[in-house]
Amino acid sequence: MSLQKVSEAQYVLQRVQPALLGLMDGSVSTLAPLFAAAGLTHQAHKAFFVGLAASLGAGISMGLAEALSDDGKVTGRGSPISRGIITGVATAIGGMLHTLPFLVDNITMALHLAYGVVAFELVAIAMIRYKFMKSPL
Numbered sequence: 001m002s003l004q005k006v007s008e009a010q011y012v013l014q015r016v017q018p019a020l021l022g023l024m025d026g027s028v029s030t031l032a033p034l035f036a037a038a039g040l041t042h043q044a045h046k047a048f049f050v051g052l053a054a055s056l057g058a059g060i061s062m063g064l065a066e067a068l069s070d071d072g073k074v075t076g077r078g079s080p081i082s083r084g085i086i087t088g089v090a091t092a093i094g095g096m097l098h099t100l101p102f103l104v105d106n107i108t109m110a111l112h113l114a115y116g117v118v119a120f121e122l123v124a125i126a127m128i129r130y131k132f133m134k135s136p137l
Contacts, residue, residue, distance in 0.1 A: 014078030015086060016132045018066055020125065022087040025062050026094020027121045030054040034099055034114075044110040048102035055095030063088020097121055 030051055037050035067084025070077065077083060098121065101113035129135040 010076070010078070012132050013076060014072075014083065016128070017077075018083045018086040019090040020128055020133070021066070022059070022062055022090025022092075023094040023121070023125055023128070026055060026058055026091035026096075027098070027118070027125065029058045029091075030095035030099065031118070034095075034102070035111075038102065038107060038111060038114075042107050044102045044105055044107045047107075047110070048099060051095065051099030051102060055092045055099055058095055059088045059092030062091040094121065 033054045034047055034051040038044070038047035041047060063084045066087035067080045069083075070080065072078045072080055072083070098114045098117040101117060102110045104110040104113065126135075126137050130137050
């Protein structure tokens with residue numbers, strides 16, 4: 001039983017936490033450039049490309065930051081390469097989820113869809129934190 005708990009704790013520390021970090025950062029850090037581009041250009045496809053660039057840039061930045069933060073030996077956080085990949089990919093996904101609605105030509109519809117996706121992202125993050133981190137909703 002205690003081996004399973006250690007294994008579960010390691011899974012949360014080495015996989016869930018980096019993914020959650022990435023999802024949260026991607027969801028938040030890409031909102032400003034994406035919605036600013038939509039508001040300034042009034043063109044959904046231009047906003048999409050800004051969101052795409054912001055998501056990929058944030059993913060690379062967060063992935064490198066996590067991979068270079070520590071070697072995992074002292075903290076037990078696991079392989080820095082694995083954590084970096086997980087965090088980077090999750091960050092890019094977190095940014096792209098609310099960017100995808102801007103593939104719709106109608107800027108008003110794209111914005112409304114993106115608002116809904118952001119709400120979904122926030123609920124999903126809260127649920128992941130509740131399930132794995134035992135955080136209150």
